[in-house]
Every structure is written in structure tokens, then in C-alpha cells.
Amino acid sequence: MNTIHNRQVINDVLVEQAKLDKDIVVLCSDSRGSASLAEYAKVHPKQFVETGIAEQNIVSIAAGLAACGKKSYVASPACFLSTRSMEQAKVDVAYSNTNVKLIGISGGVSYGALGMTHHSTNDIATMGSVPNMRVYFPSDRHQTRQLMLALLADQKPAYIRVGRNPVEDVYTEGDCPFVMDQATVVHGGNDLTIIASGEMVYPAQQAALALEKEGISCRVLDMFCVKPLDTAAVLKAARETQAVIVIEEHVAIGGLGATISQLLAAQPQPTRVVSLCLPDEPAIAGKSAEVFAYYGLTSDNLVQTAKNLLA
Amino acid sequence: MENLKAKTFEIRQDILDTIVNCKAGHIGGDFSVTDILTTLYFKQMNVDPANPKMMGRDRLILSKGHSVEALYAVLANRGFFPKADLKTVSAYGSKYIGHPTNKVNGIEMNSGSLGHGLSVGVGMALAGQMDNASYRVYVVIGDGELAEGSVWEGAMAASHYKLDNLCAVVDRNKLQISGCTEDVMGHENLDERWSSFGWNVIHAEGNDTDALNAAFEIAKTTNGQPTVVIADTIKGFGVSFMENAAAWHHKVPNAEEYQLATAELALKRSAAQ
Numbered sequence: 001m002n003t004i005h006n007r008q009v010i011n012d013v014l015v016e017q018a019k020l021d022k023d024i025v026v027l028c029s030d031s032r033g034s035a036s037l038a039e040y041a042k043v044h045p046k047q048f049v050e051t052g053i054a055e056q057n058i059v060s061i062a063a064g065l066a067a068c069g070k071k072s073y074v075a076s077p078a079c080f081l082s083t084r085s086m087e088q089a090k091v092d093v094a095y096s097n098t099n100v101k102l103i104g105i106s107g108g109v110s111y112g113a114l115g116m117t118h119h120s121t122n123d124i125a126t127m128g129s130v131p132n133m134r135v136y137f138p139s140d141r142h143q144t145r146q147l148m149l150a151l152l153a154d155q156k157p158a159y160i161r162v163g164r165n166p167v168e169d170v171y172t173e174g175d176c177p178f179v180m181d182q183a184t185v186v187h188g189g190n191d192l193t194i195i196a197s198g199e200m201v202y203p204a205q206q207a208a209l210a211l212e213k214e215g216i217s218c219r220v221l222d223m224f225c226v227k228p229l230d231t232a233a234v235l236k237a238a239r240e241t242q243a244v245i246v247i248e249e250h251v252a253i254g255g256l257g258a259t260i261s262q263l264l265a266a267q268p269q270p271t272r273v274v275s276l277c278l279p280d281e282p283a284i285a286g287k288s289a290e291v292f293a294y295y296g297l298t299s300d301n302l303v304q305t306a307k308n309l310l311a
Numbered sequence: 312m313e314n315l316k317a318k319t320f321e322i323r324q325d326i327l328d329t330i331v332n333c334k335a336g337h338i339g340g341d342f343s344v345t346d347i348l349t350t351l352y353f354k355q356m357n358v359d360p361a362n363p364k365m366m367g368r369d370r371l372i373l374s375k376g377h378s379v380e381a382l383y384a385v386l387a388n389r390g391f392f393p394k395a396d397l398k399t400v401s402a403y404g405s406k407y408i409g410h411p412t413n414k415v416n417g418i419e420m421n422s423g424s425l426g427h428g429l430s431v432g433v434g435m436a437l438a439g440q441m442d443n444a445s446y447r448v449y450v451v452i453g454d455g456e457l458a459e460g461s462v463w464e465g466a467m468a469a470s471h472y473k474l475d476n477l478c479a480v481v482d483r484n485k486l487q488i489s490g491c492t493e494d495v496m497g498h499e500n501l502d503e504r505w506s507s508f509g510w511n512v513i514h515a516e517g518n519d520t521d522a523l524n525a526a527f528e529i530a531k532t533t534n535g536q537p538t539v540v541i542a543d544t545i546k547g548f549g550v551s552f553m554e555n556a557a558a559w560h561h562k563v564p565n566a567e568e569y570q571l572a573t574a575e576l577a578l579k580r581s582a583a584q
Contacts, residue, residue: 025441046441047441051464051468052467052468052471054464054467054468056430057433057461057464057467057468060427060430060431060433060434060461060465061431061433061434061437061465061468062434063420063431063434064430064431064432064433064434064435064436064437064438065434065435065437065438066434067370067419067420067431067434067435067438068434068435068438068439068442069438069442070438070441087427088427088430088461091421091422091423091424091427092420092427092430092431095421096413096420096421097413
């Protein structure tokens with residue numbers, strides 16, 4: 001099992017890139033520890049801003065810095081960043097079009113036992129619905145690194161969600177195909193397609209391997225670019241395979257499944273879409289894996305769902 | 312050039328024309344903040360209308376974004392864009408929308424939702440501090456806006472980071488849409504509130520360009536802490552029947568009121584010359 005979580009990769013990339021680019025500024029809201037950015041704060045104290053526990057303030061300050069040429073990276077728990085600071089993200093970041101990257105840490109149900117205050121299971125809906133805000137859910141540490149490097153090279157607003165815990169590798173060192181804003185085909189297949197993002201990509205990959213053993217050819221798309229959605233990859237999958245399963249660590253309304261269903265429903269040829277997601281209720285307490293298992297966000301359930309669809 | 316005080320009445324006429332033309336706007340707050348914006352853009356700020364993105368320019372954020380007609384009129388008079396553009400304010404497809412937008416020359420940030428500007432100004436001032444730049448950052452806040460909690464998050468951060476390149480201006484006209492600020496949500500001991508947050512507090516007659524100019528000069532020489540200029544203003548200042556009347560928060564003058572206001576502004580302008 002990989003032990004390096006995606007937050008650590010973000011720290012590593014920022015520590016290394018901030019040495020080369022003095023305009024990079026990282027902001028934390030008493031969150032440098034939980035964001036694994038303590039090292040960054042130590043190495044680059046002059047390119048680090050602490051705002052204290054003030055999630056509205058941190059986003060506006062980041063926007064002000066960006067308006068004066070800085071490249072702002074805000075790291076704060078996804079649950080707060082995606083809702084409490086939503087208006088600042090809407091007005092000062094997206095609307096004013098400032099170069100601010102909002103990194104929602106410990107996203108989804110990472111803080112499983114802490115209750116709904118600490119869950120961010122509606123952040124695609126909130127952030128994704130803001131015009132000019134992009135949304136990225138990287139899957140593993142290798143992809144997180146690639147995504148960070150791509151984001152450092154652009155000037156546009158974005159929201160990025162990463163989980164708290166290390167996740168199994170989907171890719172390997174040196175073999176992580178990545179094109180910005182294009183879904184990565186994790187596993188080829190022509191019977192059906194699973195589309196996943198973030199921590200759901202690994203179970204999707206596992207499900208495809210299990211289905212392969214049973215003679216079912218399953219395509220897996222790593223849709224790290226939740227917005228802008230890689231519509232070409234979705235439409236291609238709909239054309240070339242019989243059905244689409246979307247799995248996400250998010251509620252149904254406004255999520256990846258809803259977006260993909262909307263896209264496919266508008267096509268002349270209908271495609272069956274099944275969405276595995278979290279329910280419209282506060283999630284149960286537990287570790288991420290336990291919560292995923294309870295709600296069927298697992299490779300086993302993906303396998304079963306795929307078989308039912310093709311039966 | 313005519314003196315600054317006379318200029319403020321010319322600008323008020325442009326605001327009045329704009330609001331009557333587009334049949335919308337916040338005339339009361341526009342008139343209370345006119346002298347603040349005029350003093351800053353004509354006397355204090357290092358800006359170049361021919362090069363609005365000039366390196367090292369001073370920055371202003373109109374956090375009380377609903378006073379945008381005043382900002383547009385001041386920027387047009389300062390030469391950032393032709394005065395004729397004011398005729399397109401709030402028109403179909405116009406870039407001159409009903410709140411500040413950075414698509415307009417001279418405007419740094421979009422605003423309109425209250426309580427954002429001070430924190431954005433903190434970010435701008437921090438960037439200046441990091442870069443050892445000499446520019447100053449001004450944030451103009453309404454007094455009704457002070458009820459937004461985020462203002463005080465920004466105030467806290469500004470003094471924590473000793474942002475002496477940041478100057479907030481409170482347009483203290485004591486009126487908001489529902490009535491007196493003190494009845495809606497009081498700001499008792501306003502000076503002490505700001506000073507307890509670590510700010511240098513200066514009071515100024517907010518409809519007097521000389522007094523405002525003097526206050527901004529003091530702010531410039533204050534080291535180690537941000538300054539707030541609490542500008543005691545009169546809502547609707549310049550047109551007697553609009554002054555201190557909450558009803559004129561966003562009322563559009565009718566033809567008769569327009570004539571009366573125009574005549575009074577002309578008189579005051581010539582008296583000031």
C-alpha cells in the first residue's frame with residue numbers, strides 16, 4: 001500500500017516550485033499541519049501567509065495577492081473552503097478571474113467520524129456551479145503531481161479536492177499519462193465504461209480487472225477534470241460501450257453522475273447511466289473505507305452493478 | 312484646472328445624469344462618497360489613466376460597490392475612459408454594469424457583494440509588502456457594510472501584518488436602505504472598535520476634500536499599522552432635498568427633481584470656483 005497521501009505531494013511540488021518562482025504564495029487558515037504544508041511554511045516563510053481560522057478572509061486575501069501578480073494557493077479543509085468561502089470564491093476568484101487555486105484538503109468523507117460539518121460531499125455542486133471555476137479531483141499521488149504542475153503553468157481559478165489518507169496507486173512512477181483536461185483511460189474496454197474521479201478511481205480500476213477475469217471488457221476513465229468535463233471522452237465511451245457507471249464520493253445532486261447523465265441524455269442515441277454515489281442524508285461515521293463500503297462505493301459493488309447492467 | 316471642490320460638483324452632475332439616463336443607481340451613497348473618491352483619484356493616488364495597469368500604481372477597491380456611478384464618474388473625469396461612456400451605464404450589453412468590474416479601465420477588482428473589499432485590499436497590501444513595492448492600497452467601505460463579519464476578519468489580518476500601506480475609508484453617512492445605521496445595527500464607539508483591532512484611526516469631514524487630503528497625508532506617514540479614515544459624510548450631499556434622507560438611497564429623480572438638483576449643483580460648483 002502506498003503511504004504517501006496526495007496532500008504531501010502538493011507540499012512537495014509547492015516547496016520545489018516556490019524555489020524557482022518567487023510569485024508562488026501559499027495561504028493556510030490554521031491548516032498548515034492538516035494540509036501537510038508545515039514544511040512549505042518553514043522553507044518559504046516569505047511566500048507563506050497564515051490567516052488564522054478565517055476561511056472567507058483567506059480566499060479574498062488570496063485574490064488580492066493574485067491581483068498584484070502572485071500565484072495564490074489556498075489550502076484549507078474542503079468542507080469549509082467549498083461552502084463557507086463560496087461567495088469569496090465566486091466573487092473574488094471566479095468573477096474577478098484571479099489566479100487563485102483553492103485546494104480543498106481532507107475532502108469527501110475523509111473526516112469520516114467527525115460528522116457532516118467536516119464532510120465535503122457536495123463540493124462539485126457548489127464550486128462546479130460557479131461560472132469560471134474549474135474543479136479537479138486527482139486520483140493518486142502521481143496524478144496529483146502532474147495536475148499541480150499543470151495548474152502552476154496556468155493563470156485561471158480552480159478548486160482541487162484531495163482526500164486525507166494515502167490512496168493506492170492507480171499509476172506508477174514514470175507511467176502516469178496526463179493531458180490537462182482530458183480524462184485518462186486507466187483501463188481499456190468495450191463492453192461498458194466506469195467513470196470515476198478522486199479516490200473512486202482505484203476501486204474502478206480494481207473492478208475492471210475483476211470483470212476482465214470474467215470475460216467482461218470494462219473501460220475506466222479517470223475523470224480528474226470534473227470541470228471542464230472531458231465530454232469527448234464521455235461521448236466516445238457512450239458510442240463504443242453499452243452502458244456507463246459513474247462512481248463518486250459526492251451526493252447525487254450536482255455531482256459527476258448528474259453532469260454525465262445530463263450530457264448523455266441530450267444525445268440522439270440514449271445511453272444507460274447508473275450512478276453510485278452518497279445519499280441525500282448525513283453520512284454514517286467511520287473510516288473512509290468503512291463509509292465507502294456502507295454506501296456501496298466499492299469495486300465489489302461496481303462488479304455487481306456492471307454484471308446486472310449487461311445481463 | 313478648476314479646484315477640487317468645484318470638480319466634485321461637476322462629478323455629481325455626471326452621476327446625476329448617469330442615474331437619470333439609466334433609470335437606476337444609488338444616488339445617496341454616490342453623493343456621500345464623491346469627495347472621497349475625487350480626493351483619492353485627483354490628489355492622492357499614483358495612477359496613470361493612459362496606462363491603467365502601470366506597475367507600482369496605487370490601488371483602490373470600492374467595497375461599497377453599489378456606489379459605482381460615483382466611481383465611473385470620477386474615473387471618466389480623471390481620463391480613464393471618455394465621459395460619453397457614462398451614457399451606456401447599465402445599458403444592454405454594456406461593460407459599465409451596475410457594480411464595479413475589472414473590465415473597465417481603472418477598476419482593479421469586481422465588487423458588489425459587501426464585506427469583501429477589505430480582505431482583498433489586505434492581499435494587495437501583503438503583495439506590496441512582499442515585493443517591497445511602494446504602492447498604497449485604498450479600500451472604501453460603507454458604514455452599513457460594517458455589519459458584515461468578514462470586514463473584521465480583514466481588519467484583524469491587516470493589523471496582524473502591520474500593513475501601513477493599507478488605508479481603509481469608511482463612508483460614515485449613518486444611513487442605509489432601511490434607515491439609520493444606528494437603528495439597523497449600531498456602530499457604537501466606532502473609533503474604539505477599529506483601534507482595538509490595531510488600526511490607526513483618523514476622523515475627517517468626509518465631504519471636504521481639504522480635510523480628506525490632510526487625513527490621507529497622515530495615513531501615508533503612519534508606520535507599522537494600517538489606517539482607517541472615518542469620513543463623516545452626508546448621504547445625498549450636494550443636493551439639499553436628498554441630504555440625510557434614506558429614501559434617496561437608490562431613488563431615481565423625476566424630471567422636476569432633476570432640474571432642481573442640476574440647478575443647485577451648478578450654483579455650488581460656481582460658488583466653489
